[in-house]
Amino acid sequence: ETGVTQTPRHLVMGMTNKKSLKCEQHLGHNAMYWYKQSAKKPLELMFVYNFKEQTENNSVPSRFSPECPNSSHLFLHLHTLQPEDSALYLCASSHAYAGGDTEAFFGQGTRLTVV
């Protein structure tokens, strides 16, 4: 248990569906992240939020829409996805300063399958 909780753990959705992934942390962190982990590919950073403000969008298609209503919660809204979007989506959090001890804590991920 890392203190970062993601729901659901598994999700199967059709290409025309709309769904949302949820991430929650109560570690007192003020930076949150979405990563995509596909088979045989490096971890891809998708979005970064610092103090609820989006500070990084790594050229992610608009069918992925993040939302950060407060420092403890992060959502990823999904619509009209493609089969190649099937992957493990990982949420992480950390303190939002550049100190050397700043480490990221990861959730267990949501395994998404687009059919």
Next chain:
Amino acid sequence: GDSVTQMEGPVTLSEEAFLTINCTYTATGYPSLFWYVQYPGEGLQLLLKATKADDKGSNKGFEATYRKETTSFHLEKGSVQVSDSAVYFCALKDNNAGNMLTFGGGTRLMVKP
């Protein structure tokens, strides 16, 4: 830009064998270095870290030493167990460039009884 390069896997070892997973990095600033581990079906967990040159991070029998002269942070364990089977990720955080991590591609370790 910053980058991390790890040896490609999978690495297959017998139980009690010695483990080395190589990691080298490039960074424009003075990074902190991390090893994360991902067990099957799970997210990433921090294994160990080092924040300055010559620091040694250690945890659960794993060690890695921050070598600035060779820009390396190789992961070692003297005697692996079946339960160490996982994917290991080397990562860096450039302390002059915010709080984002740059990850290597991951190395899968399989330990056989």
